[in-house]
Amino acid sequence: MEYKIALIGCGNVGEGFLQILYEKAGWLKNQHNFEAKIVAICDKFKGSLIVPEGIDLKKLLSLLARQQRIDDYDPTTKMVQVDPLDMIENIEADVICELTPTDIKTGEPAASYIRKALRCGKHVVTSNKGPAALFYPELIKLARQNHVFFKVEGTVMSGTPVFSLFENGLSGNTVLSLKGILNGTTNFILSQMEEKNLSYEEALAEAQKLGYAETDPTADVEGFDAMAKIMILASVILDHPLRIEEIERRGIVGLKLEDIRQALQKNERIKLIAEIENHRGQITARVGPKSLPLTDPLARVMGAQNALVFNLDPLGQIMIQGPGAGKKETGYAILNDLLAIHRNLVSLQSHLK
């Protein structure tokens, strides 16, 4: 089956996704009977491109690698900037991949793009934390009303599949708590401080140099990113949306190398822990540094890795650990959601025959 796909936003995640599609096209067709045709891309900074017969990914990826604009793809048909809402409405596409940057306060403009796409009967796959954190119940309802899918695997732990793990493997349990390391940047900084004896400022500078932290690191180091992920987990897994004000949030700013050393002397390690507890339906959530005994599996998760522990009745503790960020890793999450949609449609078709 072939899917026509349009990308709104083409930064790191979009590029990672396109790279995987390019490298794995033959394998995906053989293994999963899945073919993707990218028919349009619309990026605020890099320009727009509409190619109904499908974009040549090799050509596009080499443009992106050279930091060129997307609309340099075909100079003879160079277009003026397209309004994403118009494109979503008018493009002939099965799926809209919404890959613009997160605004955790408003969820915009992504939320408007997603609403428009769902109303137009297009499946939506997103890696944007804003709409999933703020409007998941509304958006999933809208998707169901329009008989399409709304998938958010890439919003938490990049390609590490926490939502599909829960939905397909753990949802027969009552969730007693979720506890995880959900932000790779801060975990990298804390690991660097310990392993290289660096101050917080030195480790942050190192993370920025390596591309793990942004020039303005606020979203990561103040815990906003982990908070957004907690909000998404609460909505998707516990069916209990949380407001920003309901979540206790502290970051790692102000942590000293001395604090880390003192914890280690007590056989403990400081981690930025995001957690949700479910006391018979009373949900509480917080993000903050926590000193964990070294025997805690989360204490052993180092560097840019992420991990999530599900505390379940009757199954007990399940932990999943994997990459928490990265271009290809988050790009994979987009592919994973597309394959999930594909599996559903294939199963449907095979039964309709």
Added chain:
Amino acid sequence: MEYKIALIGCGNVGEGFLQILYEKAGWLKNQHNFEAKIVAICDKFKGSLIVPEGIDLKKLLSLLARQQRIDDYDPTTKMVQVDPLDMIENIEADVICELTPTDIKTGEPAASYIRKALRCGKHVVTSNKGPAALFYPELIKLARQNHVFFKVEGTVMSGTPVFSLFENGLSGNTVLSLKGILNGTTNFILSQMEEKNLSYEEALAEAQKLGYAETDPTADVEGFDAMAKIMILASVILDHPLRIEEIERRGIVGLKLEDIRQALQKNERIKLIAEIENHRGQITARVGPKSLPLTDPLARVMGAQNALVFNLDPLGQIMIQGPGAGKKETGYAILNDLLAIHRNLVSLQSHLK
């Protein structure tokens, strides 16, 4: 939706499954619109029971808890022993749960039960490693031909959902290798030797006392159990069935406390590792004790826990850790497979409307 279910075999796994069904019935109906009616049980040692209107689980569980026979359930209708093949063919049931003990050499009699059930158009859920290790390709094909499901989640890592994780969350990757601790008994013995300074014999006796090891511990300590699980992983995940002769197998018999101490002095820990490597389609597999650096996430998995590391392209390393054995834990796997079947049927129905 209500499912009529028949159990073939009612040992630990069956009892764990029935306990969960009993405790969670209301929750499962509310949360998943899932209802299970146990219409028949057939156990070689405990007798048989057929109750078309559904067995009273409270009454049955109290019989089982008192080590009584299943056919004591209703003395007025006490039946002669039923032939499982007859029951499978004639009982009015949607799903057969095949929960008899594993015979890794022949897969029997379970394989015959499963073939019969699939041919009769009944879904099959099993925790029996024999048929899955030896005949998975044949059985899954038979299931598809008969438009029913054949599910094996409970055969590897008990309720820790490795197959649904892979199918739904990771199958967009090429699997480069799988590496895991798949046998809880041996991991418990190795952990006891280290933590309590016990000889192999003392730790084995402890494991037997606590019910982690059987009176005849051969299947676990000689690596046969882990080997069967490797065969199932190879069939289900890599679509590459392996014969017993193709798998290098060593157990933990003969390991000395001294070996464990020496490894620790080199910052290593000995684990019984089961692994499959995929060198561009060339599959090799082995089970044996391996000395891992303490930084390896598998080196940190202690006690009766299991863990599996997927080495994937493009996603990298994903680890899942959780219970590897246990009555309720494996019982949960049966429920999980039933819920997977249920989700598929619900999705189908909702689209047919």
